[in-house]
Amino acid sequence: MLLALDAGNSNITIGAFEGRRLASQWRLRTVHEQTADEWGILFRNLFAPAGLNIEAVDGIIISSVVPPIDTTLASMAQRYFHTEAMFITPRTNLGLTIRYDNPNEVGADRLVNGVAGFYKYGGPCVIVDLGTTINFDVISRDAEYLGGAIAVGIGIAIEALFSKTARLPLVDFRPPKDVVGRNTVASMQSGLYYGAIGMIDGILERIMETLGPETKAIATGGQAHLIVSGSRYLKVVDEHLTLEGLQMIWERNHPQ
Numbered sequence: 001m002l003l004a005l006d007a008g009n010s011n012i013t014i015g016a017f018e019g020r021r022l023a024s025q026w027r028l029r030t031v032h033e034q035t036a037d038e039w040g041i042l043f044r045n046l047f048a049p050a051g052l053n054i055e056a057v058d059g060i061i062i063s064s065v066v067p068p069i070d071t072t073l074a075s076m077a078q079r080y081f082h083t084e085a086m087f088i089t090p091r092t093n094l095g096l097t098i099r100y101d102n103p104n105e106v107g108a109d110r111l112v113n114g115v116a117g118f119y120k121y122g123g124p125c126v127i128v129d130l131g132t133t134i135n136f137d138v139i140s141r142d143a144e145y146l147g148g149a150i151a152v153g154i155g156i157a158i159e160a161l162f163s164k165t166a167r168l169p170l171v172d173f174r175p176p177k178d179v180v181g182r183n184t185v186a187s188m189q190s191g192l193y194y195g196a197i198g199m200i201d202g203i204l205e206r207i208m209e210t211l212g213p214e215t216k217a218i219a220t221g222g223q224a225h226l227i228v229s230g231s232r233y234l235k236v237v238d239e240h241l242t243l244e245g246l247q248m249i250w251e252r253n254h255p256q
Contacts, residue, residue, distance in 0.1 A: 001056040003043075003081070004246035005073065006109060007064035009132040010155070014043070015243035016052055020251075022240055024050040036072050040080030060085040061250045063108035063242070086250065088112055093253050095119065097144045106145070109242060110137045114145045116245030117218055120238070124211040127241065128200060128234060130154065130221035136203055138211070149203050154196055154223055161188060173223060175230065196223075197230045204233040 002017040007030060015025045026046050034042075047054040060077045062085050064070050070087065077085035086092075090103035094115050100106050109129065114137045117127040123141040126148070128134065132155065136148040154173050162170040171188050179194060181187030208215045219227060219234045220241040228234045238244075 001052070001058065002247060002250055003057050003060045004243050004250070005060065005062045005064075006112070006242045006246065007062060007066050007069060007073065008109065009066060011131075013243060014046070015240070015246070016047075016050070016057075017243075017247050020247060022243060022247075024052060025240065025243060030066055030069070032066070032068050034069070034072065036075035036079055039072060039076040043076070044080065054081075057081050057083070059083060059250060059254065061088070061246045062086065063088040063112045063246060065107045065109055086253070088246070088249065092249065094145075094249060095143065095252055096139065097142075099144050099146050107135070110135055110148070111145065112242050112245035112249065113137050113220065114139045114245075115248055116238075116241045117216075118143055119248055120241075120244070121216045121218055121236075123216075124214070125216040125218060126204060126207050126211075128204070128217065128219045128221075128224075128227075129242070130219065130223045130227060132156065134196075134200065136207065138207060140211070148207075151199060151203070154192065157192060157196075161192075173226065175226060193226075193230065197227060200227060200234065201232050204231075208233070 004015040006013040012028045012030050016023045044054055060083055074085050077083055088108040090098055113127040113129055117125045118139045123139045125139050127137040133153045134151040138146045138148045140146055161168050171185050175193055176190040179190050181190045204217055217233045218236045218238050220238050224237045228237050
């Protein structure tokens, strides 16, 4: 069994793979202060309710954009799973050629999404990952990671409206009933929702002008299913894209 971890700024998504099948997944908060023992006990407690045998874990692969917790996760893997965790870096055998000016600047999650997007859907493609930030990752038809764009995430926008104004409330992100809000909450939800869609579609339109009309756009991340319903270009939601990308990379680097 393979344990795949996608450690982001807000959450850690965990997937347990039996072969290529995603047997179970969980989402936890990213807690910088958590110790290796706390992570290990927490992971063990996830397996029993899912009916999984933790002793069957013989590999751990991690994409992390949170360097302060990397050492802790590596220690957890050694202590509780008796294995060396594989961390994604630009030097990992990904099956993609990285065309970024400085490959070391590319977030591991962006590389993993690029792998999954290309090998599941073909190129050229754009992966739109709606997390703490909104990442656009662009892969050519020749399996090249070309780069992309990084925009403010929806959660950050909501928090900024609340914290930087005197009278605006904290609101949920949801599709509004009407683009013309008739109260403060409805007006904020309209601005947040259609503002996010307008930004995403605007960036995708320009990327597609560069790569060509056959470019495929795939959404993943927390708010992906909400955005797709209003987007002109995003029609495919792949909830498990990052975890599947980690499994693909593990398989590429550990051939049977």
